[in-house]
Amino acid sequence: MNTNNVPNQYDALLGEISTQILQSRYRAARLVNRELLLLYFAVGKRLSEKIALEKWGAKIVEQLSADLQKGLPGLRGFSRRNLFNMKAFADEYAELEPVFRHEADTQYDADQLVQTPSALIDALPMNLFLSLGFSHHTLLIDRCKDLTERVFYLQKAVANQWTHDMLDWQIKARLYHTQGHMPNNFAQTMPDVIRETALQAFKDEYLLDFINVEADDERVLEKGIVQNIREFILKMGTGFSFVGNQYRLLVDGDEFFVDLLFFNRQLQCLIAVELKRGEFKPEYLGQLNFYVNVLNDQVRLPHENPSIGILLCREKKNAIVEYAFQGFSTPMGVATYQLSPDLPEHLRNILPDPESLRKLLD
Template sequence: MQTEIYQSLLADLAQDIRKSRYQAARAVNEQQLLLYYRIGRTLDEKILAAGWGAKILDQISDDLQRKIPGLKGFSAQNLKKMRIFYQSYPDLQPFLIGSTVLNQLEKNELCSNSPTFSQYVNVDTFLEIFKGLGFSLHFRLLSIKNHAERWFYMTMAYKNQWSFRMLDFHIDSGYFQKQGKISHNFDFSLPEEVRQQTAASFKDEYLLDFVATEPGSERILESEVVANIKKFILGLGKGFAFIGNQHRLMVDDQEFFVDLLFYNRLLQCLVAFELKTGKFQPQDAGQLNFYLNVLDDTVRLPHELPSIGVVLCKEKSNTVVEYAIRSINKPMGVSTYKLTTEVPSSMKDILPDPEELAKLL
C-alpha cells in the first residue's frame, strides 16, 4: 500500500463526509426556520380572523401534544415566539413561502417595496444569510429594533458561525457601537490606509465561553485557549491563522516566549497575543513592545506589514492604557476577556430535540 496515496484517499473521504454533514445540518436548519415561519403566519392569520385571545396558544399547544405524543419545542411560549417571528418579517412571505419560483425582476420589485430589504442590494445574499441562522439566534436578533444594527449582527453571526452565547455576548457588550473601539495606538503606528481596517479587526472585549472557571495563572488560561483554538479563532473574527503558543524568540542566546502567535491574512501581518489574568499594568505594554520588535526583525517577511500586538487581560483602565502605549511606535492594543454567559432559561426549550425535528420535517 502506498502511504501517500492512502493518506490522500483518507483525506478526500473525510472532507466529503464533513461537507455532507455540514450541508445536511444547514438544510435541516433552513427547513426548521421555514416551518416556524409558516406556523407563525398560520397562527397570526387564524387568531386575528377568529378574534381569539392570547390563551388560545395554551390550548393549541396542549392539543398538539395530544396529537403528537412526546412533541417538544412547541409550548405556548414558543408558539408565541413563532408568531412574533412572522410578525417581524411579514414582507418576506413571498420569498419564504412563495408557491412559485420568483425570477430576478420579481425579486427586485418585491425588494423595492419591502422595509426589510430596502437598504440591501442583493436579495439572494440576504436570503442566504437569513436562512442560514437558527431560530434562537433570530429571536435574539428581534430585540434589536434598528435594522442596520440587526443586519450587522445577522451578517457577523452567519460569517463567523456564532453560537447563541457568542451572539448574546456581542449584543450585550455593544459590539456594533464599539467597532474599532479597542484601546490602541494604530493612529500613529500604522500607515493611514490600513488603520481603520486594523482597528475594526480587533475587539474591545472577547468572550472565552469555553473556560468554565477563573484560571489561576496565565499558563492555565493559555492551555484552555490552545485546547479550544478553533473556538478562539472563530471569536477573533476573519483572517486569523494560528501559528503556535509559547513561540520562541532568541536574542543573544536568551529565550523569550510569545503566549499566542497568529497570522492575519487580511491584514498581512503577524499578531501576537499576551495573556494576563489580572488587571492591565504599564509593564505589559513594554513586554509586548519588546516581542514586536524581535518579531519584526527576525520573523516578519519583507512584504508583510508591521507585527501587531494585543494584551488580553481580565481588567483594564483605558486611561492607564493610553499613557502606557502613547509613546510606543509598535502597533498594539489592549482588550479584556469575559469567561462565560448563561443561556437565558426562556431560550433553553426553544428547539425540539433532533429526533422530533427529523420526524416533523
C-alpha cells in the same frame, strides 16, 4: 496522447466538478431555507390572526401542534414553542408581507423583489435575510431589539456561516458593541490599506467562557486558552491561525517568551498576544513593543506586513492606555477579557459569597 498532462487535467476536472457540486448544494440549501421561511411566515401570520380574533390561548396552540404531528407523521419543526416562534416572526416582520407574498409566487431573485415603501424593507438586506435559517432569526428577534444591531449580526452570520450556537455566543460576547472599539495606535503606525481591516479584526473585550476557573496568574489563563485553542481561535475572529504559546525569542544570548503567537491571513502578519491577569499598567506596552520588534526582525517573512501586538488584561482605563501608546511606533492594542459570565441574579442570594465559602471549608 500526452500522458504527462493527464494528472493536471484530471485534477482540474476534479476541482471543477467539486466546485459545481458545492455551489449546487449551497443554492439548493438556500432555496429550501427560503421556502421554510415563507411557510413559517404564512403559518405565523395565520396563527397571529386567529389568536387575536378568537382569543386563543397556549392550550389551543399546543393542541394544534399535536394534531399536526399526528396527521403528518414525521413532521418536524411544528412544536408548540416553534409555532409561537412563527407567530413572533410574522408579527416582527409584518411589514415584509408584500415581499413574502411576492416571493411565494415567483422564482427567487433578490434583485427583483417587489419595491414596497417600508423602512424595514429598506433597512434589511433581503438577499441575506432570506438565506438565514429560521432558528437564527428567532434568536435575533429574541436577543436583538435594535434593528441596526440585528442587521449587523445577520450580515456577520451569513458571511461567516455561523451556526446557531456561534451566533448566540457572538451576541453574548457583545461583538456589535466591541468590534472595532479596542484602544490602539493603528492610526499612527499602520498604512491606510490595512488599517480598517486591522480595526475590524480585534474586539475591545473577549469572552473566554470556556475557562471555568478564576485565573490567578497568567500561566493559568494561558493554559486554559491553549487547552481550548480551537474555541479561542473561533472567537478571535476570521483568519487567525495559532503558531504557538511561550514562543521563544533569543536576543544577545537571552531568552524571551511571547505568551501566544498567531498569524492572521487577512492582515498577513504575526499577532503577539500578551496576557495579564490584573489591571493594565503602562509598562506592559514596553514589553509588548520589544516582542513585536524582535518578531519583525527575526521571524517575519519578507512578504508579510509588520507584526501587531495585543495586550489582553482583566481591566483597563482607556485614558491611561491612550497616554501609554504615545511614543511607540509599533502597532499595538489593549483589550480586556471576561471569564465565565457572572451568576444570574436569582442565584446570587442562594449561593454563599467566596469569603463565606472559604470559612465553611476551613
